[in-house]
Amino acid sequence: MDEVGRPRPLTTSRSALLSEGTDQAFREMIGELIAFSGRLQEIREAIARAMGVTPPQYNIVMTLSQLGDEVTVTDLAERLRVSVPFIVTETRRLEELGLLEKRGDPVDRRRVKLVLTDEAAAALDEIAPVQVRVNDVLFQTLGPRDLKSLSRLTRGLLGSCDAALEEARSAGRAEV
Template sequence: MGEKDQPRPLTTSRPALLSEGSDYVFREMIRELVDFAGRLQEIREAIARAMGLTPPQYNILMTLSQMGGDVTVTDLADRLRVSVPFIVTETRRLDTLGLLEKRGDPVDRRRVNLVLTQQALTALNDIAPLQVRVNDILFQTLGGRDLKSISRVTHGLLGSCDDALNEALAGGQPGR
């Protein structure tokens, strides 16, 4: 039996993720998810460049636009799963570009609210036709039920990422 024919150790033990005792389909799904995530990142980077922004700046503007209203630095950091200092640095740059305003919270002076400027709203409106074309192409194989299913599944997967990351960082040593 050659090296290629050697049985590989399983990468999951959950029966629902195995097909006839093999994790081949599971491994392929992981590879395709990683490939999709990389390509999606490339697409977002291209749209950011079309706006004259860095990918993190684009991500911040898109997220603030989606969240609406006054958003705190901490709320934004939590939503983007990044550190508060990272948000402070990037929002300072967006403020300098005239795309973002930082306003003190009238109730809690320790809080800073982030608000998109009219310039940012105009830039987001201007880039929307490109986003529509890109998303229509990218997701052309999905129907309404697919969207709901994928949304539910990705929400669940993201919810388990922190525990999985902690396990990976522990190096497989329980309780570490």
């Protein structure tokens, strides 16, 4: 109910997301996801600062450390869901910091592969104990089955994001 006692319009029509005809539990879950996302971002920002880079640079370094040496600018932009010009700017800064090298692809000279330097590897080794402590605390309530479930659910939610974003954007365009 709103402040005048009228029922609030539902924010979902899926029966699986409704409880006793209301979306209250769904709304609370969305609020908790938003709060978790914000706190997770703050945690990552603190780790980035401890590593001496900006949060976007930290995301790039962490992603490259997971993906290996065959990553192109376009691959990285798609993976991080950001623009190619943004990746070009940030990787240039990482190069200046000595954490990244750009290597031409011998097969396709138009492509550039992004490679972390030994200095980046040393920085990752140095920050790893902090990441371990943070993750151990952050995810202390999860067991092995929870981790698998959360991973599966997160992949599913991320898979729905593009279509949901298009729905949200089309609502804004329809009003114009």
